[in-house]
Amino acid sequence: MTTTAGEIDLRGDEPLYTPPEERIPFRSVDPADAWPLIGAGLSSLCLTWLIYERLTPLTGTIGFGIAWYATFLLIAWFVARANHDKLRARDQVVRIVMWSGGLALIVPLVAILGYIVLKGYHALHASFFTKDERFVGSLDKGTSGGARHAIIGTLEQVGIAMCISVPLGITTALYLNEIGGRLARPVRTIVDAMSALPSIVAGLFIYTSFVVVINHGQQNGLAGGLALAVMMLPTVTRTSEIVLRLVPGGLREAGLALGATDWRTTRNVVLPTARTGLVTAVILGLARVIGETAPLLLTIGGSRFVNWNVFKGQQSSLVLFVYNIFHTQTTAEQWKRGWTGALVLILLVLVLFVTARVIGGRGPAHIGRIKRWRLARKGLA
Amino acid sequence: MTSPSELDPFETHTGRPRSMPAPPPPSPPPAFDNTEAAPVYARFTDTDTMTLPPDPFIARPASRSAGITAQNVSAWFGDHKVLERVSLDMAPNRVTALIGPSGCGKSTFLRILNRMHELVHGAALAGVVELGGTDIYRGNLPVTETRRRIGMVFQKPNPFPTMTIAENVVSGLKLSGMKSTRSYAEIVEDCLVQAGLWNEVRNRLAAPGGSLSGGQQQRLCIARALAVEPHVLLMDEPCSALDPTSTRRIEETIAEICERITVVIVTHNMQQAQRVSQSCAFFLAGENEPGRIVESGPTERLFSEPEDTRTLDYVRGRFG
Structure with a gap:
């Protein structure tokens, strides 16, 4: 006897209800691995701060960021190694590198676009498309004339x-x-x-x-x-x-x-x-x-x-x-x-x-x- | 000075030698109104194996079949010789099957028959190939006209992805610049019926050719090849990627079209060769040797009492 999902079977002695099928979510990343990652991020931040501010005379924001990223990868590797075998740990670290590569590409792109939009929309009027620079001088307002x-x-x-x-x-x-x-x-x-x-x-x-x-x-x-x-x-x-x-x-x-x-x-x-x-x-x-x-x-x-x-x-x-x-x-x-x-x-x-x-x-x-x-x-x- | 048409032994698109008298005109159509002649194509609708007797009211086009003959054909790819002195006579209105293990030159031989071999870089050829008595390599027949008269169906179904089903069928007319007196719609229906695909696609002729299943795509390719009215149809393992039902459909189609067209089919399937062909040729290539025809003749004889022990071993499935 077959019953489709959600249908009540009236042919049996007591009505049977078959619940609709539950779909299995496919996961490629174990959520249990996310918390150690956050921990690795925080601890590497602390470690880098310690190195920069207390132990060495190093300064500079870019250097700090790079040092943070390097320590983060190192700690992430050790955490993954503590929980999994070598193959899986390596897979996790490479996955982090790939993700950060994607982010590193998107962030500057969005930053450039956003910066230009922020800077450029002030003078964006209809006149920008209808006028030229014929009567525009150095003392005129930025919105005068057009392109x-x-x-x-x-x-x-x-x-x-x-x-x-x-x-x-x-x-x-x-x-x-x-x-x-x-x-x-x-x-x-x-x-x-x-x-x-x-x-x-x-x-x-x-x-x-x-x-x-x-x-x-x-x-x-x-x-x-x-x-x-x-x-x-x-x-x-x-x-x-x-x-x-x-x-x-x-x-x-x-x-x-x-x-x-x-x-x-x-x-x-x-x-x-x-x-x-x-x-x-x-x-x-x-x-x-x-x-x-x-x-x-x-x-x-x-x-x-x-x-x-x-x-x-x-x-x-x-x-x-x-x-x-x-x-x-x-x-x-x-x-x-x-x-x-x-x-x-x-x-x-x-x-x-x-x-x-x-x-x-x-x-x-x-x-x-x-x-x-x-x-x-x-x-x- | 001879005009090109005098050199042409056939009247283009009829395949009838000029010396032969014209066939008697087809009998007048039946007097009754046959607009509701749906059962005419009933044999293509059902998937069971029942075959109805031929309907006398279906006007079948006259045979345009022409024989194709290969004499002492040898072929090379660069310095590598793949075929040596192959001679084979493929009689009109018959199905000739080419069998043999992989790499013995069957497909190369088939491609030589419609001048596709020369498209491969470094390919070379010796010997004579004649279509109805005209040498296709040395004669005056242009290569495009040769290929139009000797159609080909490939191993992998290759409908044109940018065209609809109907466009795919008539694409050959446009590509070869062929003029037809019939309307496109008529040709589409006729060719799809011949290829046994009409009833499956009649309601979606405007769908893309690639939206069909593999077996249907292959039958679409057969319909496309038939639309340019070839005299010979070459088929290079047309069923190797298809399920049994599609295979059976295509075999039915072959049996149907060989009344009008010469068919040459390459196959790896012994049963298929036995089922569809009347003549058979067994190709074999020794180790580091070019392919040769070991034996050829009527299919029944080749499969029941071959002269060569290697043929016997192959058809019994002992090697290859």
Whole structure:
């Protein structure tokens, strides 16, 4: 006789109640190990204090922290060793090290972000996006003027860089991975070398080859975009190549076995399968260049008012805006705008990342509304 | 100056030699309204082994089967010789099974038959492979057209993960640039019915191809291979990763399609070779030696009274 959970069995002589099943919580860490850990933390703090304040003439906060961490690991090891065998004790200590590694990464990140938000939100008004620095002087308030010219400049320059390096990078990655001719090895080496190129050299290269030779010394947004493209290209290429390599060879063979040409297989099978990864490649390339100041210093010239034209006249950019404010201004009131510029730059990166994820970041098996409609029109859904 | 179509011994997509007269037109459709002809595909719905007699009202496409012949085929990977002077005749409208222990070159031989071998870096080949009398390596048939006519089903099911079930079926048409007079919906239904998958997926044709179970994925791959109307279908251990029910389904499918298509199947399963094939070839590679065909012939003879003792030992399961 079977009874489902929570159901009263009326067929028996007396009603039986089967309670719902109790789920077992999976634990990888024994809670009994937590208390010794807290104890180890406290005792190591006391020991370090003793060493620093009473026994030795050592001073300094950073040294204290490091000494505390080292003693903590040592005491944690001894406590674990007292309770468990060697293997398990080692496992516990390594687990602590891993956890602290994760924390050590998160803490500064959150601190930087929080600091910029705290500093930057004072001057964050609508006018920051609608005005430029045309009428702003050193004695004006920090909230006066805005960074419209810099935001436009950043978007245009990064847009140019993307338009150049994304097609070029993905094509190169396809060459390296799908064709892999005799030149594949030297190309890969050059791309690797390019990714280690100092950003000021990229700026210098565009300055000497494009600005001086072709543009007759005129700095403009296009030159900035080109310099950023030089920085972005290796990142996009290498990441795309890795992503394309992850596409199972069986899918390529399936395409070819159906009588497809190499290009059709690449376009209809390989690229769609790798789409999510390729979006990641573009995002990584974007992240690489959006905060670059050095290539822009020599190429865009800087400007205090809006210039939409990337082919003529100097432009500004958010990073250059921030750099110039801290470089030339001397008062905290003026620095406020710089902090806001940094905050807007971070927000811009966030918006671009989210947009890229929404456009192309779904899993390969995801079938969107547009695709469903197209299929229905063909009678395939 | 000869036009490419004159060099082509087949009329594309019909598989009928040009010299042969056209088959008589199909009998006119029955006069009654058969919109409610649900029982037509009844044999694919049930999981029991009952097989209904063939329904005279189902219009089956004409046979486009073509024989495939290998003469003195040798193959290398770099300096390593994996096949030596293999000759085999795979007759049209029949199922030929390739058996033998692992590493004896069966799969390599199969991949040579539709020019997939040359995709491997460092691969080399000697000998002649003919499809219906045309040399596929030296003739004028483009490699893409060769592969379209000689379809392949792989060991591991590999539906395209970015496409829906329906798209997977018709993907070959798009990939090979093939034009068809029938609508996509018709092709999808027809091929899925042939592969014995229609009733399981008819209500979720817009689901991703990867959402199916392993056996269903493999049948989807068969449907995909059938959609481009191949003359020959090569199957490389198509059931090695599948459960018995899916295996039986695929064997039924093979029996069904071999009326129209030449089938060559690599299998490790002796019973399967006996069940599905009419001809059989036994491959064997000695230690540090390339693979050779020890014996080939009708399946019954190979399994009951083989000429070579090694074949007898293998089919009885004494080695391999």
